[in-house]
Amino acid sequence: MVETILVVDDDMDILELLKMSLESDGFKVRTATDGYSGLQSARLNPPDLILLDVMMPQKDGFQVIQELKESEETQVIPVILLTARGQTEDKVRGLDTGADDYITKPFDLREVTARIETVLGRTRPIKYINPLMRTMGDGFSEEGVQQLAGHLRTAAAIQKKLLPEKLPSLQGYDLAALLQSSTAVSGDFYDFIPLSETQFGIVLGDVKGNGIPAALLMVMIRTALRLLCQEEPLPASVLKRINDLLVRDTDVDLFATMIYGILDTQASTFTYSNGGHCYPLHRKNLHGPCYTNDGEKSQLEDFKNTRGSRESTTIDFLETGGMLVGAFDHAEFASETCFLERGDILLFYTDGITETEAQESLQPTETTSEDMFYGEERLVACLSENATLTAKALCQAVVSDLALFSGSTQPNDDRALVVIRRES
Amino acid sequence: MNFDTTLGEQNIFILHVEGKILGNAADGFREEMEQYLQGGNDKLIVDLMNVPLIDSNALGAIILSLKGYQKAGGKLVLLSPQKAVRNTLEVTQLTTVLEIYDTEESALSAFS
Numbered sequence: 370m371v372e373t374i375l376v377v378d379d380d381m382d383i384l385e386l387l388k389m390s391l392e393s394d395g396f397k398v399r400t401a402t403d404g405y406s407g408l409q410s411a412r413l414n415p416p417d418l419i420l421l422d423v424m425m426p427q428k429d430g431f432q433v434i435q436e437l438k439e440s441e442e443t444q445v446i447p448v449i450l451l452t453a454r455g456q457t458e459d460k461v462r463g464l465d466t467g468a469d470d471y472i473t474k475p476f477d478l479r480e481v482t483a484r485i486e487t488v489l490g491r492t493r494p495i496k497y498i499n500p501l502m503r504t505m506g507d508g509f510s511e512e513g514v515q516q517l518a519g520h521l522r523t524a525a526a527i528q529k530k531l532l533p534e535k536l537p538s539l540q541g542y543d544l545a546a547l548l549q550s551s552t553a554v555s556g557d558f559y560d561f562i563p564l565s566e567t568q569f570g571i572v573l574g575d576v577k578g579n580g581i582p583a584a585l586l587m588v589m590i591r592t593a594l595r596l597l598c599q600e601e602p603l604p605a606s607v608l609k610r611i612n613d614l615l616v617r618d619t620d621v622d623l624f625a626t627m628i629y630g631i632l633d634t635q636a637s638t639f640t641y642s643n644g645g646h647c648y649p650l651h652r653k654n655l656h657g658p659c660y661t662n663d664g665e666k667s668q669l670e671d672f673k674n675t676r677g678s679r680e681s682t683t684i685d686f687l688e689t690g691g692m693l694v695g696a697f698d699h700a701e702f703a704s705e706t707c708f709l710e711r712g713d714i715l716l717f718y719t720d721g722i723t724e725t726e727a728q729e730s731l732q733p734t735e736t737t738s739e740d741m742f743y744g745e746e747r748l749v750a751c752l753s754e755n756a757t758l759t760a761k762a763l764c765q766a767v768v769s770d771l772a773l774f775s776g777s778t779q780p781n782d783d784r785a786l787v788v789i790r791r792e793s
Numbered sequence: 794m795n796f797d798t799t800l801g802e803q804n805i806f807i808l809h810v811e812g813k814i815l816g817n818a819a820d821g822f823r824e825e826m827e828q829y830l831q832g833g834n835d836k837l838i839v840d841l842m843n844v845p846l847i848d849s850n851a852l853g854a855i856i857l858s859l860k861g862y863q864k865a866g867g868k869l870v871l872l873s874p875q876k877a878v879r880n881t882l883e884v885t886q887l888t889t890v891l892e893i894y895d896t897e898e899s900a901l902s903a904f905s
Contacts, residue, residue: 623853645886692885720848741845742846744877
């Protein structure tokens with residue numbers, strides 16, 4: 370694309386000289402001999418760059434810049450000032466007013482070309498190369514920013530619609546889910562997919578990054594998953610196919626961590642595969658004589674007496690893992706099944722929960738990871754304390770505990786939480 | 794996030810990172826890791842001892858840089874990640890594609 374330079378100078382010789390030189394460099398050149406006509410030309414058809422003389426009768430260069438900056442159409446046009454030798458004040462004032470560079474008269478024509486190239490090199494990517502910006506409106510003008518904000522709101526609304534509006538009601542099970550976004554659109558997601566009368570697909574994931582790119586990838590994964598889970602009976606095969614799809618179709622640094630599992634209400638089982646996602650928690654009811662398991666760090670136990678007979682519970686991590694999804698073509702995934710007793714709880718979460726930072730006043734001075742973040746152990750404790758609540762109330766209890774820990778209700782990162790409880 | 798570089802035995806660079814690597818900071822982290830490769834050094838040790846937390850963007854930076862070094866026939870290894878970072882690497886199973894060492898000596902010996 371040929372770029373247009375508008376040259377504004379009251380000296381006809383300089384105008385001609387610059388026009389000839391710049392045209393031979395491949396630019397299209399328009400000229401104006403005073404500030405008024407320069408402004409008019411810029412407004413009528415904004416050029417890619419303006420070479421602007423400072424010393425002009427009536428309206429000088431500074432006034433022209435000021436007026437250019439006042440209008441949305443012209444404020445983004447880069448300006449190089451032509452100043453007289455030794456006028457340091459002019460240079461400072463010019464740069465203060467918003468000029469991008471200045472050239473001192475008398476000048477070397479090669480210097481003019483070089484400076485124009487430098488300034489255009491800086492502004493060109495913003496104008497031409499970023500197609501997203503072109504379709505979404507420029508990010509400079511107020512109108513552009515408003516348009517972009519409007520698009521983001523629409524994206525957020527679409528994304529919200531993709532989340533299950535109403536959770537499925539499953540015989541004998543209590544479900545709850547929660548999503549908190551740190552930005553308008555979220556990289557975290559969950560979904561419930563009916564597979565048969567007694568089987569439900571459940572997915573919880575976290576797409577790398579946040580904002581629009583993460584949301585786009587999330588929509589792609591969600592769509593692929595909805596289709597693939599009807600074809601593939603094994604959760605590991607579903608993750609493998611999504612992995613292969615992402616490796617093939619997206620850039621290498623777009624990936625997700627996710628858990629996909631099938632809840633079977635007839636067999637009371639949860640069969641899952643984990644693609645690099647935080648290990649879910651399983652609060653188990655253990656019937657019969659209670660036993661402790663001190664050696665296991667991943668277990669936290671609480672005991673209670675129920676009408677004389679002792680009933681105990683443990684909280685375990687579902688530790689069958691797999692590679693994160695979408696980054697490596699040789700990634701392998703495994704399926705695992707766990708049995709759900711009456712009263713058992715499964716809790717799925719994203720790292721936005723466990724990596725919630727402590728209130729500054731509570732943070733230790735040393736830069737260690739201990740106590741700085743909410744962490745799995747505190748989540749286990751929170752589940753243990755609130756295990757008698759409904760699934761929905763349990764989600765709320767986690768959110769309240771996070772607010773207490775971080776001193777804020779506004780998350781720094783996206784957070785998602787899914788709770789499944791088998792009713793007792 | 795701060796960076797510091799030291800030169801170990803066999804002229805292998807050790808990149809010491811300090812601070813959390815979250816969000817857009819991952820871009821700078823990746824540039825830092827890849828500049829040695831661009832300079833013709835295909836061996837790098839990334840010291841994460843003073844990094845309390847990384848997010849998925851930082852994981853992406855590590856994956857991309859790792860692939861860059863491997864493609865060039867070289868190697869990128871990690872040194873002393875803290876508990877939270879190590880946990881993230883384990884859960885995402887990047888531990889299966891990355892070599893992780895606890896001491897500078899053992900990291901250096903991985904290249905001999």
